[in-house]
Amino acid sequence: MTFTEIVRKENNELFEAIFNHPFVEGIGKGEVPEQALAHYIKADYEYLNAFMHVYGVAISKSTERRDMGYFSEQVGFVLNSETHPHHNFCDVIGAGYDELQGYPLPPTADHYVKHMMYHAQMGGLGEILAALLPCPWTYVEIGNHLMKKYQPTPNHTFYPWIEFYANEDFDTLSMAMCERLDELAEEASEVELRRMKDAFRKSCQLELNFWEMAYTCEEWPTGEAVSSK
Template sequence: MTFTEELRKDADPIFEAIFNHPFVQGIAKGYLEKEQLIHYVKQDFEYLNAFMKVYGLAIAKCDTRDDIRLFNNQISFVLNSEIHPHHNFCQVAGVNYDDLQYEPLAPTASHYIKHMLSVAATGSLGEIIAALLPCPWTYWEIGKKFMNELKPDASHPFYDWIAFYGRESEEKSLTEVLCERLDQWAQTASEDEKQKAKNHFTKSCQLEYGFWQMAYTLEKWPVDLVTV
């Protein structure tokens, strides 16, 4: 069993909980409340901004041009391609994407971002990959699961979202590329380093679930300063 196969096996209960989360099931069923879609997009816009910063910090710890190219390409992907799922949610919600940007972070989004930035600032390249990996991995599996089980067409309200993450491609997915790189790193990493990477991976998986919960419940900070 490879290192990433072990990570996935240990995190399977979290993956299953994500698949069955009411927000994720709402995507499958084609219905979510407008406010839930808006809250998700607002928070994910900020999350992806942080994700690009983590990629940048990872570049600073790369020893090869292949690794630099990997993370640099992903910054470009987030900037230019990963806006499409957001546009799908905004279209269904009937709102303008540009109006949902640069919003204050909800507690879970803030926690997740600080977790990743902390690992990026203090951890090794393998630890950074482990902290980043649950985001593309869970979405990749959700997309594939929905494409295979639902076989959606363009009439599905969230077809663009599902197809973006689940459509088959001749090229390796980001998940597969990152898994290969993390497995390569693990071959020479110490047991202590690998345990740290496992901890980061598990925490990010938990926070992926928390992100869906945050969007579904419209999570806010407990005290509204506007009304105090």
């Protein structure tokens, strides 16, 4: 088995818990509370900004042009394409995208972003990719799972969101990350492999917690977030 096949299997329980989370199920059923959608967008806009910062660190640690090219292409994808699923949520709640930007991250999203930054700063390319991969991979699987289970048609409330993540283009992105990570795993030491596995698992755990954070509209104690800007 390849490294990514092994970690997918080891974390299957977390993938299943994500598919069964009420927010994700709600997307499939076309019923998600408006506050949860707004909370998700506020956090995810900033999360994706941080994700691009991590790509930037990955470029600075790349020695091969193919890696630099891949990471810079992905920044373009987040900036120009991953806004579409956000617009779907905004349209459903009748909010302008601009209105939901610039908010401080709730605790779980803050944790997730700092977890990725930690591996980006402390690890090599394999460790960085291991921390990043659950982001596209869980969403590809969510998209395909919802497509199969609910077979939404274009008039479904969340059709644009589901179609975006079930689309082949997004799958290609996550498969490319898997293939590169498998190559790096072949050359990694035992210690590096351990760290890559830990980074991958914690990102899966934080993916699950991110849905819960949005669904419960998680806030900091006493409601006072400290702005990190």
